[in-house]
Amino acid sequence: MPEGPEIHRAAAQLRKALVGRTLLSVGGEHPATAGRLDGWVGREVDAVEARSKAMLIHVGEQVLYSHNQLYGRWTVNRATTTPRNWKRSLRVELVNDQHACRLWSASDVMLMDAWEVNGHPYIAQLGPDVADLRTTxxxxxxxxxxxxxxxxxxxxxxxxxxxxxxxxxxxxxxxxxxxxxxxxxxxxxxxxxxxxxxxxxxxxxxxxxxxxxxxxxxxxxxxxxxxxxxxxxxxxxxxxxxxxxxxxxxxxxxxxxxxxxxxxxxxxxxxx
Ligand SMILES: [Zn+2]
The missing domain is CATH 1.10.8.50 (Helicase, Ruva Protein; domain 3)
Structure with a gap:
């Protein structure tokens, strides 16, 4: 199971691929987000951050929260690369002109408003995140x-x-x-x-x-x-x-x- 440094590295990779670029398509089949991310097409990703083992992707006032638990995994590919055909289900897909970022298998996914993040039950109880370079x-x-x-x-x-x-x-x-x-x-x-x-x-x-x-x-x-x-x-x-x-x-x-x-x-x- 990945630890904080690995999650923060994954966040850095997603940040590089997504932030400041306009989303051209959004997909995936997680029931909490299916159809609800359609409004993200044509908008830019503002920020990507990790909080312990949770990943947060910000678009305007909305935040896509995901926690990988045991099996979840984010992948980053060139937009033109055909997605891997493996035994994982595609939960969320975010594509811009350069990259396709995909979340596989994770079950703990939700869309929330930015003001709700700090009150989320997982995030609210976290101590200082020592994998975050800003933590002193x-x-x-x-x-x-x-x-x-x-x-x-x-x-x-x-x-x-x-x-x-x-x-x-x-x-x-x-x-x-x-x-x-x-x-x-x-x-x-x-x-x-x-x-x-x-x-x-x-x-x-x-x-x-x-x-x-x-x-x-x-x-x-x-x-x-x-x-x-x-x-x-x-x-x-x-x-x-x-x-x-x-x-x-x-x-x-x-x-x-x-x-x-x-x-x-x-x-x-x-x-x-
Ligand atoms: Zn010793």
Missing amino acids: VVEVRAHLEEARFQRRGLAGLLLDQRFLAGVGNYLRSEILFEAGVDPSRRLGHLNAAEKDALAEAAVAITHRAYLQKGVTVDQDTYDTMRGLGVARRSARHFVFHRDGMPCHRCQSTVVHGRVGGRRLDACPTCQT
Whole structure:
């Protein structure tokens, strides 16, 4: 399942293909939008944005909301390319003179007015979106003080989109490693310096994953690991999918754990 950086990259791709261009045709078969987007033909797309895992496409005062859940996927092709024939149903299709953008399989799609966006049940409950390059450490640090999170364990908390939006499974392991904190600790037990480190790590690691296409280590480390024949899924991270391998910082063996049925890898020495 894509995490925040991947959704924000998809948004950037759609933005490049759609914003400022006039829509020549609009289609798709989702019941929430079928026929209701006809008024978009002849109009320009004003903005495309991601909010955690939701995609928002703005045309005038209207916003097309979609959440990919497990199977949804946006594709961007040249307008002249024949759409792929695969086992996915076409939900929404937006075509201009250059590009055809298509949403496949997603079931959570709706058309709303711009003023309704912040009140949408999914969007209203989101914490700061750390995959958004505009999100700052100060904003995240302030959110870490909210009383409702203090008794929660970090491992569960980091996958809660109300805490930090945009964080998924690989980012959880990587942020906790970068912050130097043990996943089993509760947020409220961290001292101020540890909370500072967590806020800084959440922003730095997630922004890096966005800019480096899912790579959370620095480019040199990644290139060195790839050169040594390490698989991409391990080479791109500090600890995630690196269990049994030496930590890049201290050489201790990275350990594998599972929390809530999902992989959580950590360095027993660097994370305390
Ligand atoms: Zn280490």
